[in-house]
Amino acid sequence: MIFYDRLQFAFTISFHYIFPQLTMGLSLLIVYFKWKFLRTKVDMYNDAAKFFMKIFAVNFTLGVVTGIPMEFQFGTNWAKFSELTGGIIGQTLAMEGIFSFFLESAFLALFIFGEKIIGQKLHFITGFLVFLGSWASGYLILATNAWMQHPVGYEIVENGKYVLKNFSALFSNPWLIPAFLHNQFASLVTASFVVAGVGAFYVLRQKNIEHGKIFLKTGVVFGFISSLLVAFPTGDWNAKNVAKYQPASFAAMEGIFETEEAGAEIILVGQPNMVEKKLDNKIAVPNVLSFLTYQNWNAQIPGMDQFTKEELPDNIPALYYSYHIMVGLGTIFIGLLGLAFFFLWRKKLFDIKSLLWGILLLLPFPYIANITGWYVAELGRQPFLVYGLLKTTNGISPTVSSGNTLFTLLGFAGLYLLLGLLFLLLIGKIINDGPKLQKQ
Amino acid sequence: MELFWYITIAIVLSVFFVLDGYDFGTGIIHLFLAKKEKDKQVIAKAAGLFWDFNEVWLVAGGGLLFMAFPTYYASVFSGFYLPLIIVLWLTVFRAIGLEFRSQFKYQMWKDIWDKAFGISSLLLALFFGTALGNIIRGVNLGGVANGISIYEKHYFFLPLWNGSFSPLHENPGVIDWFTLIIGIIAVVTLAIHGANWILLKTNSSINTQLKSLIFKLNTALFILTIFSLIVWFIINPDALLNYAHKPYLIVFPFLYLMGLTGLFFIKRIKKDVHGFYLSSLLIIGGITSSLASMFPIILPSTNQVNESLTIYNTAASEYGLSVALGWGIIGMILVVVYLVVQKRLMAGKIDKMDYGEH
Numbered sequence: 001m002i003f004y005d006r007l008q009f010a011f012t013i014s015f016h017y018i019f020p021q022l023t024m025g026l027s028l029l030i031v032y033f034k035w036k037f038l039r040t041k042v043d044m045y046n047d048a049a050k051f052f053m054k055i056f057a058v059n060f061t062l063g064v065v066t067g068i069p070m071e072f073q074f075g076t077n078w079a080k081f082s083e084l085t086g087g088i089i090g091q092t093l094a095m096e097g098i099f100s101f102f103l104e105s106a107f108l109a110l111f112i113f114g115e116k117i118i119g120q121k122l123h124f125i126t127g128f129l130v131f132l133g134s135w136a137s138g139y140l141i142l143a144t145n146a147w148m149q150h151p152v153g154y155e156i157v158e159n160g161k162y163v164l165k166n167f168s169a170l171f172s173n174p175w176l177i178p179a180f181l182h183n184q185f186a187s188l189v190t191a192s193f194v195v196a197g198v199g200a201f202y203v204l205r206q207k208n209i210e211h212g213k214i215f216l217k218t219g220v221v222f223g224f225i226s227s228l229l230v231a232f233p234t235g236d237w238n239a240k241n242v243a244k245y246q247p248a249s250f251a252a253m254e255g256i257f258e259t260e261e262a263g264a265e266i267i268l269v270g271q272p273n274m275v276e277k278k279l280d281n282k283i284a285v286p287n288v289l290s291f292l293t294y295q296n297w298n299a300q301i302p303g304m305d306q307f308t309k310e311e312l313p314d315n316i317p318a319l320y321y322s323y324h325i326m327v328g329l330g331t332i333f334i335g336l337l338g339l340a341f342f343f344l345w346r347k348k349l350f351d352i353k354s355l356l357w358g359i360l361l362l363l364p365f366p367y368i369a370n371i372t373g374w375y376v377a378e379l380g381r382q383p384f385l386v387y388g389l390l391k392t393t394n395g396i397s398p399t400v401s402s403g404n405t406l407f408t409l410l411g412f413a414g415l416y417l418l419l420g421l422l423f424l425l426l427i428g429k430i431i432n433d434g435p436k437l438q439k440q
Numbered sequence: 441m442e443l444f445w446y447i448t449i450a451i452v453l454s455v456f457f458v459l460d461g462y463d464f465g466t467g468i469i470h471l472f473l474a475k476k477e478k479d480k481q482v483i484a485k486a487a488g489l490f491w492d493f494n495e496v497w498l499v500a501g502g503g504l505l506f507m508a509f510p511t512y513y514a515s516v517f518s519g520f521y522l523p524l525i526i527v528l529w530l531t532v533f534r535a536i537g538l539e540f541r542s543q544f545k546y547q548m549w550k551d552i553w554d555k556a557f558g559i560s561s562l563l564l565a566l567f568f569g570t571a572l573g574n575i576i577r578g579v580n581l582g583g584v585a586n587g588i589s590i591y592e593k594h595y596f597f598l599p600l601w602n603g604s605f606s607p608l609h610e611n612p613g614v615i616d617w618f619t620l621i622i623g624i625i626a627v628v629t630l631a632i633h634g635a636n637w638i639l640l641k642t643n644s645s646i647n648t649q650l651k652s653l654i655f656k657l658n659t660a661l662f663i664l665t666i667f668s669l670i671v672w673f674i675i676n677p678d679a680l681l682n683y684a685h686k687p688y689l690i691v692f693p694f695l696y697l698m699g700l701t702g703l704f705f706i707k708r709i710k711k712d713v714h715g716f717y718l719s720s721l722l723i724i725g726g727i728t729s730s731l732a733s734m735f736p737i738i739l740p741s742t743n744q745v746n747e748s749l750t751i752y753n754t755a756a757s758e759y760g761l762s763v764a765l766g767w768g769i770i771g772m773i774l775v776v777v778y779l780v781v782q783k784r785l786m787a788g789k790i791d792k793m794d795y796g797e798h
């Protein structure tokens with residue numbers, strides 16, 4: 001049954017993405033710390049770089065070991081999909097292996113262990129290469145995903161296969177750049193919250209206070225800027241793309257059941273009622289959605305009533321909630337980090353306990369925003385695996401029975417539970433040891 | 441074009457087995473021979489510093505296979521569903537064993553992860569060997585029963601084993617006595633390779649012991665190889681026909697033979713790196729001679745109804761293969777550059793170096 005295949009993919013990718021979303025953002029911050037150290041020669045910045053590198057290393061390991069199952073699953077669980085589209089998305093996936101994973105892994109061990117052997121300058125360069133590798137990886141995996149969301153540059157041959165017709169179209173895909181930038185800034189939000197959160201923890205606990213202040217300062221500045229960029233322009237840009245290329249998912253994620261002639265309202269709160277096809281307990285502002293999407297207060301936006309059941313995503317409530325959770329959290333991040341930024345500028349931040357607690361307690365939420373964001377993208381793509389071309393039900397492996405998939409799903413669940421616990425244990429230990437132990 | 445990508449992927453996967461192979465072998469040696477904490481630590485580190493970079497060769501090989509031979513990727517990955525997922529689980533254990541062992545100072549913690557690293561290395565070597573055995577032996581493509589295919593002609597599904605454990609059965613399982621022999625050959629080969637790596641990279645106290653171990657394992661390997669060839673002939677009398685038609689293919693078995701012969705003189709070899717080269721030859725020779733014996737088939741069909749999968753009937757479009765050539769060449773040059781830089785900066789014995797308390 002396809003249900004287990006989808007559940008297995010959703011579960012393993014959600015778990016995988018816990019790690020890269022931090023490593024992509026954090027690698028940039030580590031490069032920043034290292035650069036700052038080279039410029040100012042203040043040891044504390046080097047401590048910061050080395051401390052977060054330890055956290056990076058644990059996340060990286062888990063990113064790798066959970067990432068390999070992702071690549072394998074294309075073949076094991078989605079064989080028909082791989083057979084039909086491999087000639088196209090195989091390009092970007094293979095490029096990811098060749099161009100980014102090699103780069104990242106070749107220099108990571110040097111960056112982690114090699115500081116004393118290779119000297120400061122080279123150490124900075126290896127850090128930069130690790131950063132470059134991880135962003136290239138994000139770029140190429142998003143190119144793969146962009147093709148599934150909005151297929152371009154292909155042609156269909158007699159045996160039903162999609163073959164590549166235009167390689168460069170894969171990279172000029174209008175879906176790619178907005179999704180990539182949005183995703184990278186979102187991952188920077190996660191990393192900034194982790195850096196600022198650890199800082200807040202140290203300051204509140206009165207331990208490693210000087211390091212804590214540097215972490216807080218850096219995290220708040222990077223976090224504030226990136227959460228602004230996540231909402232505007234990149235979030236807005238993505239929304240426009242969805243409205244243009246996937247109008248049925250746009251209606252579903254915004255929760256518009258009925259088309260309104262005079263312009264669409266924006267829904268702030270409400271619960272989709274799939275039986276009566278309306279929103280319960282709705283709070284909405286008239287005409288704003290039309291304006292945000294088309295810069296015209298009266299532009300018409302098709303509601304779900306305009307589409308047949310076959311065209312609409314199959315899990316509308318989950319899609320709707322995921323979207324509203326992501327946007328809601330995004331707004332909260334901007335608010336809180338804006339406040340923190342203001343007090344940092346007035347040099348009062350470190351004394352406002354409640355704000356520090358706020359930063360610390362909000363730490364898990366960028367993870368939630370990132371995962372729900374991906375649920376928007378992936379649930380919105382349904383019922384297609386490749387939008388408009390290949391139905392998800394036609395993509396699974398023809399010979400793998402559901403009993404086998406359930407078995408492996410349970411195995412992954414157990415294994416990942418263990419990994420998750422170990423991960424928390426190790427991160428807890430690193431944070432508890434603190435950056436000072438790093439002194440040479 | 442198909443041929444070019446076939447050769448490239450064969451090279452990438454051979455490199456994977458040469459590089460990650462020493463990690464597997466290191467794990468096997470670690471499991472059985474490392475007793476003192478100092479040795480355990482150094483030996484684990486001899487693998488731990490490099491496993492990630494080595495494993496990328498598998499990821500890249502998989503990606504390239506997906507790109508160039510999508511039908512093959514789909515068929516083989518779904519057909520070998522269970523063993524592949526088990527390989528994934530083992531890979532996870534091995535990696536976290538290596539990465540986490542030194543994170544806490546408690547002996548119990550270290551012991552657990554040492555075992556995880558050792559046992560999963562051993563099983564992985566066995567599984568990879570068995571996989572090669574399956575590909576040589578072939579599978580029941582299309583799942584033919586009574587002359588009728590139950591799947592599309594290029595799909596199949598293998599159970600882990602069937603009651604008979606016989607490679608001659610109509611529906612052979614993943615594990616039968618032929619594939620198991622190939623699995624054991626892989627374990628022995630990689631143990632030799634791992635021992636050579638430990639000699640090369642460390643000054644552990646078991647180094648002297650390792651040379652006689654290599655000699656013994658090599659003798660075992662010699663016997664196993666002959667045995668497996670005989671069995672192979674019984675299963676498939678045409679197995680070596682390719683060599684008769686294209687005599688120049690003999691270079692591949694010759695490489696294997698060179699490695700095998702050379703390693704009998706391991707005790708007289710002065711430079712550790714030479715031993716490592718010889719066991720690399722074993723691995724490369726072993727893989728390439730198996731592939732060459734089948735060429736251009738990449739998965740033989742064991743029934744008469746459906747044709748075997750070849751590099752020609754599973755490949756992506758000509759256009760796709762040729763654009764990939766462009767970026768592939770650039771990519772491979774970069775990879776070689778990284779490899780050289782990395783090996784230069786991290787050359788020498790690791791226990792002499794200051795890699796920090798990690």
Ligand code: HDD
Nearest residue numbers: 179183186231235236238239327330369370373374377380
């Ligand atoms: C910290 C995380 C985070 C935050 C605060 C936001 N997003 Fe987001 N969003 C993501 C993290 C994310 C993501 C996980 O990174 C996604 C999934 C796919 C992608 O490229 O980025 C995403 C996708 C995504 C999509 C595409 C859905 C699809 O592909 O069908 C849209 C329309 C938005 N976002 C819009 C927004 C808007 C208007 C926000 C306003 C505040 C916002 N996002 C905040």
Ligand code: HEM
Nearest residue numbers: 006009010013014017141144145374375378379382385392
């Ligand atoms: C971290 C980010 C991601 C998350 C959280 C995520 C989540 C999901 C979810 C929830 C599903 C199941 C959809 C359903 O059953 O309705 C799914 C399916 C899938 N996703 Fe993603 N996804 C992510 C990134 C990606 C990327 C980058 C790719 C491609 C490179 C991808 C490829 C697929 C495929 C092939 C399926 C299976 C077919 C399907 O059910 O549509 N995903 N993903």
Ligand code: HEM
Nearest residue numbers: 019020023059060063064067068070071101134137138141
């Ligand atoms: C939003 C989606 C995704 C992003 C942004 C992403 C990003 C990354 C990054 C940055 C890494 C490097 C390891 C690390 O730094 O932790 C990684 C590892 C990996 N990812 Fe993902 N990934 C995503 C989804 C997927 C999917 C759908 C696949 C399946 C094809 C996949 C396959 C892999 C593999 C095989 C690795 C291990 C690479 C290695 O050996 O170094 N990832 N991912």
